[in-house]
Amino acid sequence: MIKELAKPVMYLSGVGPKKSELYENMGVKTVYDLLYHFPRYYIDLNSPQTIRDAPLNETVVLKGRVVRKLPEAPIRRGLSVYKAVFTDDTADLTIVIYNAGYLFKSLEVEREYFLVGKLTGNLIRREINSPQIYPAEGTDPVQPVYRLTEGITQNLLRQNVHAALTSLGAQIYEPVPAEILRENELCSLGFAMQNIHFPTDMHTLEMAKDRLVFDELLTLALGMLMMKSRCREHAGCVMTGESIDEYYSGLPFELTDGQKNAINDCIADMQKNFPMNRLIQGDVGSGKTAVAAGAAFFAYKNGCQTALMAPTEILAAQHYETLCGFLEPLGVKVVLLTGSMTAKKKEKVKAGIAAGEYSVVVGTHALVQASTTFKKLGLVITDEQHRFGVGQRAMLAGKGDNPHKLVMSATPIPRTLALMIYGDLDISVLKELPKGRQPVETYAVTGKLRERAFGYVKQHLDEGRQGYIVCPMIEESAADLQDVKSYAKNLSEGFFKDYRVGLLHGRLAPDKKEKVMKQFKEHELDLLVSTTVVEVGVDVPNAAIMVIENADRFGLSQLHQLRGRVGRGQFKSSCILITDNPTEEVVQRLKILSKSHDGFEISQEDLKLRGPGDFFGSRQHGLPKMKIADMSQNMDVLVKAQAAAKVILDKDPQLDTPQNSGLKELVEHLFEQNVSND
Numbered sequence: 295m296i297k298e299l300a301k302p303v304m305y306l307s308g309v310g311p312k313k314s315e316l317y318e319n320m321g322v323k324t325v326y327d328l329l330y331h332f333p334r335y336y337i338d339l340n341s342p343q344t345i346r347d348a349p350l351n352e353t354v355v356l357k358g359r360v361v362r363k364l365p366e367a368p369i370r371r372g373l374s375v376y377k378a379v380f381t382d383d384t385a386d387l388t389i390v391i392y393n394a395g396y397l398f399k400s401l402e403v404e405r406e407y408f409l410v411g412k413l414t415g416n417l418i419r420r421e422i423n424s425p426q427i428y429p430a431e432g433t434d435p436v437q438p439v440y441r442l443t444e445g446i447t448q449n450l451l452r453q454n455v456h457a458a459l460t461s462l463g464a465q466i467y468e469p470v471p472a473e474i475l476r477e478n479e480l481c482s483l484g485f486a487m488q489n490i491h492f493p494t495d496m497h498t499l500e501m502a503k504d505r506l507v508f509d510e511l512l513t514l515a516l517g518m519l520m521m522k523s524r525c526r527e528h529a530g531c532v533m534t535g536e537s538i539d540e541y542y543s544g545l546p547f548e549l550t551d552g553q554k555n556a557i558n559d560c561i562a563d564m565q566k567n568f569p570m571n572r573l574i575q576g577d578v579g580s581g582k583t584a585v586a587a588g589a590a591f592f593a594y595k596n597g598c599q600t601a602l603m604a605p606t607e608i609l610a611a612q613h614y615e616t617l618c619g620f621l622e623p624l625g626v627k628v629v630l631l632t633g634s635m636t637a638k639k640k641e642k643v644k645a646g647i648a649a650g651e652y653s654v655v656v657g658t659h660a661l662v663q664a665s666t667t668f669k670k671l672g673l674v675i676t677d678e679q680h681r682f683g684v685g686q687r688a689m690l691a692g693k694g695d696n697p698h699k700l701v702m703s704a705t706p707i708p709r710t711l712a713l714m715i716y717g718d719l720d721i722s723v724l725k726e727l728p729k730g731r732q733p734v735e736t737y738a739v740t741g742k743l744r745e746r747a748f749g750y751v752k753q754h755l756d757e758g759r760q761g762y763i764v765c766p767m768i769e770e771s772a773a774d775l776q777d778v779k780s781y782a783k784n785l786s787e788g789f790f791k792d793y794r795v796g797l798l799h800g801r802l803a804p805d806k807k808e809k810v811m812k813q814f815k816e817h818e819l820d821l822l823v824s825t826t827v828v829e830v831g832v833d834v835p836n837a838a839i840m841v842i843e844n845a846d847r848f849g850l851s852q853l854h855q856l857r858g859r860v861g862r863g864q865f866k867s868s869c870i871l872i873t874d875n876p877t878e879e880v881v882q883r884l885k886i887l888s889k890s891h892d893g894f895e896i897s898q899e900d901l902k903l904r905g906p907g908d909f910f911g912s913r914q915h916g917l918p919k920m921k922i923a924d925m926s927q928n929m930d931v932l933v934k935a936q937a938a939a940k941v942i943l944d945k946d947p948q949l950d951t952p953q954n955s956g957l958k959e960l961v962e963h964l965f966e967q968n969v970s971n972d
């Protein structure tokens with residue numbers, strides 16, 4: 295960074311030691327920090343409204359002249375009110391100023407001013423209280439408004455930013471290569487800095503924003519790619535184009551186009567000489583497992599083993615069964631390895647894996663233990679990646695010689711976030727659901743209608759379907775557990791006494807959990823009362839009704855995941871969301887689920903409502919905080935920034951050349967700052 299930018303703000307003209315202390319409260323220490331303290335919003339003085347047409351009780355921008363100043367009116371000791379009549383020839387209004395005598399005195403009759411403030415009164419007597427007043431001549435047409443701290447006013451901040459820009463002159467450095475700026479039609483950094491603070495009009499402001507958003511995302515993309523550059527090393531198993539037609543013809547259903555494309559993407563990737571790094575992203579019930587099995591079969595045909603790691607024992611067992619069904623008839627040996635197996639069994643399974651007896655290994659984190667070794671691990675598949683730590687994933691991959699990696703995500707991660715989190719990861723999206731699926735009808739009701747909801751559940755059970763009741767165990771604490779148990783008991787002895795009711799919660803021993811799930815799958819239970827352990831992946835196509843208690847406590851994406859447990863077969867399915875907290879906000883939120891069945895759309899809404907920080911904790915992934923880029927809005931820019939980052943790193947993988955030193959500093963600054971903030 296050029297010397298001027300690293301200089302403490304104290305040395306700027308008009309700042310000094312006292313003000314610089316105040317600035318520090320806002321996190322502004324250097325000239326760089328000050329220039330990157332972007333305005334929160336702008337007041338556009340370019341197109342003022344007329345007094346006659348300006349709406350009442352809203353903030354308006356007006357342009358006119360002072361006609362008359364009224365005498366000062368003392369209200370009580372130390373408090374005066376000043377009034378002036380103002381006109382723009384369409385109508386008049388009264389400016390009311392409390393106490394700020396100096397401001398009132400500075401107003402000149404017949405001089406033109408802009409006023410910004412809330413217009414009140416009525417159509418005959420309009421007033422504007424304590425407006426911001428700018429002389430019409432000599433005022434920048436777009437005024438920045440900053441986040442402030444005590445002792446620093448808007449005017450002072452504007453002056454100081456001005457001083458910073460002037461002190462740099464045209465000297466502001468240019469970290470981004472000229473050809474990238476040209477290709478992306480971006481302005482220079484100098485222009486962007488000037489115009490993000492003092493735009494000439496809204497157009498130059500947009501240009502400035504485009505450039506700064508790009509810079510921020512470019513910096514992020516560079517950082518992520520540099521971290522992942524090792525993934526570009528050679529692949530341990532380069533595979534050849536073996537046919538997997540037997541796999542296709544053995545399936546009990548026709549794959550969707552999305553599934554076929556995703557399998558083809560994987561096959562193409564696995565024939566390259568660097569490892570695949572692909573995310574299969576599909577809405578709930580879109581059939582990701584069949585894609586994973588296709589990729590595993592291709593690895594098998596190439597003499598390589600596949601490991602599939604699932605986040606829970608229930609899911610591991612389910613995937614194991616599914617993969618056995620798809621692959622064993624084709625001669626592929628599949629095995630399950632989970633933590634809850636007896637030591638003896640585990641040992642036997644591990645010996646078989648090490649000897650290469652098994653081609654596909656399905657398991658939980660037990661797979662990553664040091665004692666698990668593979669003969670020739672060529673493909674690693676992780677389900678629900680975000681539940682695994684970066685370390686666990688790396689450890690599993692470390693069991694092979696740079697194996698291909700495939701991630702299945704059931705939680706619909708907005709593409710923007712996926713790119714942020716996984717960086718250089720290719721994505722195959724399963725857009726459509728298998729044929730014949732009908733959207734899950736979703737209703738939000740208050741607790742008053744609980745009995746009716748249960749009645750509706752009974753109706754389904756009587757028709758031979760199964761159902762879920764998801765109950766409010768958020769923390770897996772002892773007290774909550776007691777609540778869940780008694781809730782389930784009440785139901786099984788009360789309303790549902792004539793039905794077979796099971797209970798599933800996270801505290802159950804793994805073999806018990808498996809037993810309950812198996813009973814439910816085999817329709818030995820009609821109703822499963824469960825905590826959110828059913829959230830991911832559980833697949834029982836006969837289940838057609840779900841009730842979710844305390845639905846307001848969950849995020850929209852999580853609710854969408856939960857309701858995705860029904861509607862997985864040919865039966866028409868419903869989901870009833872119960873809330874005892876029907877505030878306007880809750881109702882609005884839950885309504886989104888009644889309207890939309892598209893997990894991607896829902897996750898975007900979640901992102902808007904809860905922010906990316908909350909969205910299954912993007913901060914947990916160590917993603918830096920953005921100053922100007924908005925993860926839910928700037929996806930197109932992110933894609934461009936990623937492409938640019940690739941071009942830059944292809945020539946200079948660690949940004950070591952002098953012309954990239956500015957970029958390197960930006961990357962270091964972004965990541966360092968965020969590490970220290972965590």
Ligand SMILES: Nc1ncnc2c1ncn2[C@@H]1O[C@H](COP(=O)(O)OP(=O)(O)OP(=O)(O)O)[C@@H](O)[C@H]1O
Nearest residue numbers: 547548549550578579580581582583704728831833
């Ligand atoms: N093309 C298809 N046609 C019909 N049924 C299919 C098809 N693909 C998968 N299925 C079935 O759809 C159900 C859902 O598949 P799967 O469990 O793989 O979904 P998923 O994408 O993992 O969903 P979730 O993320 O909700 O777990 C399974 O019962 C599966 O056998």
